[in-house]
Amino acid sequence: MSRRDNPHLRCALCRMHESLCVCPLLPDPPIATRTRLVLLIHRLEHRKPTNTGLLAAACLANREVIVRGHEAQPTAPIAWEPGSRPVLLFPFEGATPLADLAPSEKPVTLVVPDGTWRQASKARSRVPGLREVPCVSLPPGDPSSYRLRGEAHPTGLATIEAIARALGLLEGEMVRRALERVFRAMVERTLWLRGTIPTRDVEGGIPEAALAHDPRGAMAGSGVRID
Numbered sequence: 001m002s003r004r005d006n007p008h009l010r011c012a013l014c015r016m017h018e019s020l021c022v023c024p025l026l027p028d029p030p031i032a033t034r035t036r037l038v039l040l041i042h043r044l045e046h047r048k049p050t051n052t053g054l055l056a057a058a059c060l061a062n063r064e065v066i067v068r069g070h071e072a073q074p075t076a077p078i079a080w081e082p083g084s085r086p087v088l089l090f091p092f093e094g095a096t097p098l099a100d101l102a103p104s105e106k107p108v109t110l111v112v113p114d115g116t117w118r119q120a121s122k123a124r125s126r127v128p129g130l131r132e133v134p135c136v137s138l139p140p141g142d143p144s145s146y147r148l149r150g151e152a153h154p155t156g157l158a159t160i161e162a163i164a165r166a167l168g169l170l171e172g173e174m175v176r177r178a179l180e181r182v183f184r185a186m187v188e189r190t191l192w193l194r195g196t197i198p199t200r201d202v203e204g205g206i207p208e209a210a211l212a213h214d215p216r217g218a219m220a221g222s223g224v225r226i227d
Helices: 055-057 115-124 159-170 173-193 206-212
Strands: 037-044 063-068 086-089 108-115 133-138
Touching: 037 055, 037 086, 037 115, 055 063, 055 108, 055 173, 086 159, 108 115, 108 159, 159 173
Parallel strands: 037 063, 037 108, 086 108, 086 133
Antiparallel strands: none
């Protein structure tokens, strides 16, 4: 059973199979930050069960999700909050390293394009007003730990990883760790479902309801397979 099949069996928020839902691991209440996240998610990415941007947004109280890329419905200009300081997180040439962003009393609005590398790179020209927003980039760091999808760019990160690292600089390491914990749980539960890692290596463990679907043989001979 593919994660793309039978959407009624998947959680509407985290997109995981219901028995492996990571929503109980989301911060409750969502993390309050001075920085506002604006997630610009491409319409094709919005449907993918492997998307991580929506998972990041679910962890945060101060966030907005905008779905873009509809041919018959151009994206409206982003409504900036008065007194905010918008920046676009994408490593365009000339982007300012986020760690070098000049101090300001204005709260940052972190705009993050979510999609393939090609889709994300086009957001700046497709969303009205975004060309005027300064770009920021992340410092060099560990490679992505996303093992569910291929990455076309050698330094590419899953969207939740990029958001976590950015908020780690803007808000502190506790925020970064909270988002990365949820991300690891999503990745490792999926890998467990594929039979590639043992239960002991899964962040947050495996819910009891999912153990009946253990791909290593808990239901051997039953004819049931979930991957």
